[in-house]
Amino acid sequence: MAPTGPFKLVTVNTAPDRAKRLIGRVVEDVKDQYTIIHAANAASIDEVRKTVEEHQPNVLFTASMWTPEESQQIIAIAKEIVPGLKTFSLPQGLQVERGPDAVVEYIKENLPALLG
Numbered sequence: 001m002a003p004t005g006p007f008k009l010v011t012v013n014t015a016p017d018r019a020k021r022l023i024g025r026v027v028e029d030v031k032d033q034y035t036i037i038h039a040a041n042a043a044s045i046d047e048v049r050k051t052v053e054e055h056q057p058n059v060l061f062t063a064s065m066w067t068p069e070e071s072q073q074i075i076a077i078a079k080e081i082v083p084g085l086k087t088f089s090l091p092q093g094l095q096v097e098r099g100p101d102a103v104v105e106y107i108k109e110n111l112p113a114l115l116g
Contacts, residue, residue, distance in 0.1 A: 005035030007086075007115060010055055012048060012074050013063035016041040018100070023061075025104045026111075034115055048074050052081045059114070064090040064103065088114050 013019035023038045030036070036059075042051040052060070060078045062071040071089040079085050088110060095103050 003031060003033055003035045004115060005037075007034060007036045007059050008039045008055065008057045009036055009059045009061065010039055010051055010057040010078075011041045011061045011063065012045075012066070013041055013061075014043055014065055015063075016043050018095075019063060022100055022103055022107075025100075026107050029104070029108060030111060034111060042074075045070065045074055045077070048077045049081065052078045052085075056082060057085065058082075059086045059088070061107070062087070062089040064092055064094040064096070067092055086114055 009023065011019040011023060019041045020038065023036075027036045027038065039055040039057055040051050042048045060075065062074050066074065066089070068089070075087045075089070078087065088107070090103060090106065094106060
């Protein structure tokens with residue numbers, strides 16, 4: 001069966017290199033099931049509107065450095081621009097408490113529900 005997608009992903013992460021690295025691992029691990037293109041990263045809440053307008057993603061991830069309130073704000077901004085956007089927020093502190101492998105696993109566990 002062919003992979004589902006392509007899905008155009010924007011991440012919101014204050015550490016763009018880490019976002020690119022972690023999403024790269026996820027993309028590689030799930031490539032048999034999903035085609036995911038990491039289009040861009042917004043490094044701050046202020047960059048979200050411009051980044052989403054420019055790239056028109058189908059999926060947006062907020063990283064674990066954001067509080068739940070900040071994640072909600074980011075998602076609200078993004079959905080104003082792309083109303084049907086699929087969004088996913090990593091639990092606050094996941095990267096710090098459990099490391100990058102836990103982040104990759106958490107995303108992979110939740111992808112079927114998100115992209116299915």
